[in-house]
Amino acid sequence: MFSRHLTSLPRLSRGLATHSGPLFGAPATLHLKTGQSFNGRSFGAPKSIYGETVFSTSITSYTESMTDPSYRGQILVFTTPLIGNYGVPHNIAPFDSQDVGVILESQRIQCAAVVVSDVAERFSHHKAVESIASWCNRYDIPGITGVDTRAITRLLRDQGTTLGRVAVGADVAAPPPKADEFWDPSAENLVDQISTKEPYELNPTGSIKIAVLDFGAKANILRALVRRGAAVTVLPWNYDFNAIRDQYDGLFLTNGPGDPTQCMDAALKLRTTLAEWDKPVFGICMGHQIIGIAAGLDAYRMTFGNRGHNQPVLALASAGSIKAGRVYVTSQNHQYALKLQDPFPQGWEPFFINCNDSSVEGIKSTADSGKKVWGVQFHPESAGGPLDTIEMFTDFLNECHAHKLASSTNSHVDVVSPMVEPRPQVAVAAAA
Numbered sequence: 001m002f003s004r005h006l007t008s009l010p011r012l013s014r015g016l017a018t019h020s021g022p023l024f025g026a027p028a029t030l031h032l033k034t035g036q037s038f039n040g041r042s043f044g045a046p047k048s049i050y051g052e053t054v055f056s057t058s059i060t061s062y063t064e065s066m067t068d069p070s071y072r073g074q075i076l077v078f079t080t081p082l083i084g085n086y087g088v089p090h091n092i093a094p095f096d097s098q099d100v101g102v103i104l105e106s107q108r109i110q111c112a113a114v115v116v117s118d119v120a121e122r123f124s125h126h127k128a129v130e131s132i133a134s135w136c137n138r139y140d141i142p143g144i145t146g147v148d149t150r151a152i153t154r155l156l157r158d159q160g161t162t163l164g165r166v167a168v169g170a171d172v173a174a175p176p177p178k179a180d181e182f183w184d185p186s187a188e189n190l191v192d193q194i195s196t197k198e199p200y201e202l203n204p205t206g207s208i209k210i211a212v213l214d215f216g217a218k219a220n221i222l223r224a225l226v227r228r229g230a231a232v233t234v235l236p237w238n239y240d241f242n243a244i245r246d247q248y249d250g251l252f253l254t255n256g257p258g259d260p261t262q263c264m265d266a267a268l269k270l271r272t273t274l275a276e277w278d279k280p281v282f283g284i285c286m287g288h289q290i291i292g293i294a295a296g297l298d299a300y301r302m303t304f305g306n307r308g309h310n311q312p313v314l315a316l317a318s319a320g321s322i323k324a325g326r327v328y329v330t331s332q333n334h335q336y337a338l339k340l341q342d343p344f345p346q347g348w349e350p351f352f353i354n355c356n357d358s359s360v361e362g363i364k365s366t367a368d369s370g371k372k373v374w375g376v377q378f379h380p381e382s383a384g385g386p387l388d389t390i391e392m393f394t395d396f397l398n399e400c401h402a403h404k405l406a407s408s409t410n411s412h413v414d415v416v417s418p419m420v421e422p423r424p425q426v427a428v429a430a431a432a
């Protein structure tokens with residue numbers, strides 16, 4: 001099977017990369033800190049790397065997953081056996097204030113390494129310009145293929161997310177690393193490494209002003225706001241938003257990598273915001289965890305987290321487009337979650353619960369709290385789909401418009417209508 005892939009290398013000439021040396025074939029081994037090792041073949045960058053080994057049950061969208069900044073520091077095991085069959089698109093969208101400059105979730109591959117059962121070198125898609133191996137090579141990301149990803153996943157599911165090392169080439173012959181040699185990305189503030197260093201604006205002429213705290217934003221979150229007419233100011237994760245909050249109609253907190261308790265600075269600032277500011281606030285994944293911590297909930301580390309595009313969540317309350325009692329299929333990528341506690345902090349209630357493991361999937365301010373604040377553990381914007389909950393962005397912006405109207409003398413209110421996500425437009429423009 002492996003040799004079949006070698007036959008399609010000429011196709012790489014359409015790509016952007018130049019390559020020195022073979023993209024496939026060197027021996028490679030995945031070592032887990034718990035003592036297990038899996039031998040396969042290397043693809044992408046021929047280098048060894050440490051990381052946290054996690055698995056994703058996504059069937060498609062490896063390009064979006066690999067560019068998701070929340071995967072920073074992680075060795076990503078795909079449970080889907082064949083990865084790479086539709087190649088990798090050109091990841092540059094024409095930059096203007098309407099969009100975020102890329103068609104994937106960020107400008108580069110963010111995960112530390114990828115683990116695949118059967119990587120496809122022969123790829124086919126009208127937007128593809130290179131193979132996953134070529135792409136990994138350009139971003140210096142190692143991959144390992146030809147390993148039993150089902151066995152690895154079952155291990156990770158039983159023993160939990162585990163530190164690992166992908167050893168490539170000469171390192172394969174070396175003994176496995178000792179327990180204290182493994183690098184733990186969660187011990188670092190990964191958010192600080194990835195968040196924007198300076199504020200910047202998108203769509204400055206938009207009809208409603210939204211501040212975004214960037215914990216490692218996926219591009220499609222910014223697109224989802226801009227496409228619905230928001231003027232977006234993206235701020236560093238620990239920016240003193242309270243000093244400028246009067247300029248904005250709403251606050252959004254993004255996804256981000258690592259342990260949320262590394263971002264206590266942001267949670268404490270947000271606690272002040274929530275106490276003193278009554279405009280709408282919406283957070284996704286890391287943003288939701290920060291809202292929860294600010295509200296007085298605790299975050300904990302799950303055994304193996306939830307990663308995939310097929311996570312069912314049950315709505316416990318109705319708000320905007322979300323109806324209590326319905327199950328929504330969602331995209332997720334998280335290792336931490338908010339603890340379900342009874343009673344919930346005053347003024348807060350659970351919003352969603354995971355149908356598989358009963359973890360908290362969302363919280364919201366109660367109707368009598370006088371606030372409009374929501375956090376969701378899943379990704380409503382999911383670029384890889386499903387889009388069951390995408391209209392939560394419309395709901396958020398409509399609440400911002402309504403609040404703006406209520407606090408002004410102007411009687412006209414802009415209303416954002418539910419919309420079909422025009423996601424492919426950006427990609428078409430890039431490919432043309």
Ligand SMILES: NC(=O)CC[C@H](N)C(=O)O
Nearest residue numbers: 255256258285286335336
């Ligand atoms: N996608 C995210 O924002 C993930 C949040 C956090 N890093 C976690 O793993 O739980």
